[in-house]
Amino acid sequence: MAAPSWEDSVKSLKGVILDMCGVLYDAGEGGGTPIPGSVEAVKRLKASDLKLRFCTNETQATREKFVAKLQRMGFLISVPEVFSPSPAAVAILKERGLRPHLLVHDDVVPEFDSVEKTNPNCVVIGDAAEKFSYQNLNAAFRVLVGLEKPLLFSLGRGKYYREGDGLNLDVGVYMKALEYACDTEAEVVGKPAPTFFQKVLDDMGIPPHEALMIGDDLVNDVGGAQVCGMKGVQVRTGKYRPSDEKHPTVMADGYVNNLAEAVDTILKLRGQ
Amino acid sequence: MAAPSWEDSVKSLKGVILDMCGVLYDAGEGGGTPIPGSVEAVKRLKASDLKLRFCTNETQATREKFVAKLQRMGFLISVPEVFSPSPAAVAILKERGLRPHLLVHDDVVPEFDSVEKTNPNCVVIGDAAEKFSYQNLNAAFRVLVGLEKPLLFSLGRGKYYREGDGLNLDVGVYMKALEYACDTEAEVVGKPAPTFFQKVLDDMGIPPHEALMIGDDLVNDVGGAQVCGMKGVQVRTGKYRPSDEKHPTVMADGYVNNLAEAVDTILKLRGQ
Structure with a gap:
């Protein structure tokens, strides 16, 4: 061979x-x-x-x-x-003057400390795991759908990862969900x-x-x-x-x- | 005009x-x-x-x-x-001898009372709203990914609906999420x-x-x-x-x- x-x-x-x-x-x-x-x-x-x-x-x-x-x-x-992805996302947000609504894991929130987040004009999603509740996903959706042009950043586009003895859904799955809901295409960071x-x-x-x-x-x-x-x-x-x-x-x-x-x-x- | x-x-x-x-x-x-x-x-x-x-x-x-x-x-x-959609789905499941894992609203579960659900060989999702937690979506994903050929039924493919003063995510968004996670296309009922x-x-x-x-x-x-x-x-x-x-x-x-x-x-x- x-x-x-x-x-x-x-x-x-x-x-x-x-x-x-x-x-x-x-x-x-x-x-x-x-x-x-x-x-x-x-x-x-x-x-x-x-x-x-x-x-x-x-x-x-x-x-x-x-x-x-x-x-x-x-x-x-x-x-x-x-x-x-998070430091890369922070650089992009600052460069473009964007104020994110975050749907990310609690433990990664500090990476975004230096970014202005009031009156959001985009959404950033990461591997939020248990934080991907219906309520939280809906809140991100409402921000996006309220913008003239929905702007979504996704920290990766993975489908799933292995943890312990099973596969767990990754951020890409929720990216697809929001893309479909808002007729938009996410910018992938990572x-x-x-x-x-x-x-x-x-x-x-x-x-x-x-x-x-x-x-x-x-x-x-x-x-x-x-x-x-x-x-x-x-x-x-x-x-x-x-x-x-x-x-x-x-x-x-x-x-x-x-x-x-x-x-x-x-x-x-x-x-x- | x-x-x-x-x-x-x-x-x-x-x-x-x-x-x-x-x-x-x-x-x-x-x-x-x-x-x-x-x-x-x-x-x-x-x-x-x-x-x-x-x-x-x-x-x-x-x-x-x-x-x-x-x-x-x-x-x-x-x-x-x-x-x-639910009665239509029940008819399809029985006709094809399928045993669903259900991810639907609690109040619609009784529609599926007459369907065998042990050892599931497909997934049915409806507008589960708050039940679309990370854990529940992941459980549905694990059933699908464990099948030789993932078989997903979606009770509609709507993106969102209006409730009170806001828009709420509908079942189609979660259908897209699972489709992407499992490289499959759902059969839409409804x-x-x-x-x-x-x-x-x-x-x-x-x-x-x-x-x-x-x-x-x-x-x-x-x-x-x-x-x-x-x-x-x-x-x-x-x-x-x-x-x-x-x-x-x-x-x-x-x-x-x-x-x-x-x-x-x-x-x-x-x-x-």
């Missing part, structure tokens, strides 16, 4: 971008648990000649609290290496928005064809990275489902059983 | 179908209040030579309780004249499904071109009826919004300020 195309490109790689939930750790009680081998895999990547960044659509905590959680699990990781991936590439100072994205979300991690010109590899952990490997529109450049296997393969091919 | 096309066809009419909420009454505290002139308008239609049926996507109460509410408001109306309108026409025993639909929902009442070959008139009550009159894809055959005006026009043109 021919080697998957991503292995051919490993030698010319300059940087790797890792998704977090489902790649580094599994979400669950008490914040989650590391996926076996992932703590060590991150350590090995850091010790290599590759640049490393982390790219998450996590919007259930501030970036600081989220990184602290990963550190407690043993991951070598620091805040400036992590790209998440993966798979190309501007979001581009920020990470800019920060590493490398072009897309020298970067590899590793994620458990076929459409948002792998497909999103591929649209930007990167290679995308899917891990068979996290929200991975076997049917992903016969997806009608997105085909990963490679599949690995987990992050440890991906890093093994990369470092071996590079002679490290 | 030329007369709107629906007025030309009034003389050959044999039957009228009325939407209920937003045409007969406004929803709100204590069940709602009749729209001025509507009680009398129904009475006049009943006294005319036209057949009359009522067609609603109401799924917050059993048909019996719903009709009793309208009777208390003074409407001349009886259960067999009213077509609503308006604007052509099979649903056809049942009403069959009951009246008239062909579509001899029937007129009057509703406040441009897409589901007016557009749905037009697809079946009926004329469709929109009332400027209920959820009507001025922007409906410049809708990109649906154009009503006529607009009237309210049901009383529609009935006045119809009966005058017919010399009654």
Whole structure:
């Protein structure tokens, strides 16, 4: 069998971008648990000649609290290496003078402290989980429908994620709900928005064809990275489902059983 | 100005179908209040030579309780004249041997008493309102995603309805959410499904071109009826919004300020 195309490109790689939930750790009680081998895999990547960044659509905590959680699990990781949607959204809101009505997780509200929120002229939704009550979704809808042109920002467009022993609905599902209710299309902040991936590439100072994205979300991690010109590899952990490997529109450049296997393969091919 | 096309066809009419909420009454505290002139308008239609049926996507109460509410408001109306999605859904479920997981309003659950519900192999959603919590939507999602082929029935596909002084999200919004989450397309039971309108026409025993639909929902009442070959008139009550009159894809055959005006026009043109 021919080697998957991503292995051919490993030698010319300059940087790797890792998704977090489902790649580094599994979400669950008490914040989650590391996926076996992932703590060590991150350590090995850091010790290599590759640049490393982390790219998450996590919007259930501030970036600081989220990184602290990963550190407690043993991951070598620091805040400036992590790209998440909320700070990107704050930058957009300020740049365009927008005042959001927020429908986000309580723990991520502090990220928006510096943004004016009275008399809202747009809506921002994140992975609000239990806060996605009928009443809260209706309140966001009423803000949107009261605007001359509804303006909705969605912190990601994921469908679901794995937590403990089950799948949980993600923000994208509520984005679709509001899009339909208001005849509008949301602006996605976070993966798979190309501007979001581009920020990470800019920060590493490398072009897309020298970067590899590793994620458990076929459409948002792998497909999103591929649209930007990167290679995308899917891990068979996290929200991975076997049917992903016969997806009608997105085909990963490679599949690995987990992050440890991906890093093994990369470092071996590079002679490290 | 030329007369709107629906007025030309009034003389050959044999039957009228009325939407209920937003045409007969406004929803709100204590069940709602009749729209001025509507009680009398129904009475006049009943006294005319036209057949009359009522067609609603109401799924917050059993048909019996719903009709009793309208009777208390003074409407001349009886259960067999009213077509609503739940009995239609029950018929489909039994015909196809399906066992639903229900996400519907508590008050409509009794409509499904005769349906086997253990070990569900499909999901039925109605206008569950406050019951559309994150937890309940997630439970429905987990049933769907656990099936080999997700099968979702939606009792209507409306976006929102007016209640009291605000708009409330309707079942269609949650249908879209689950469709996106599960990569599936729901089967709609109720308006604007052509099979649903056809049942009403069959009951009246008239062909579509001899029937007129009057509703406040441009897409589901007016557009749905037009697809079946009926004329469709929109009332400027209920959820009507001025922007409906410049809708990109649906154009009503006529607009009237309210049901009383529609009935006045119809009966005058017919010399009654």
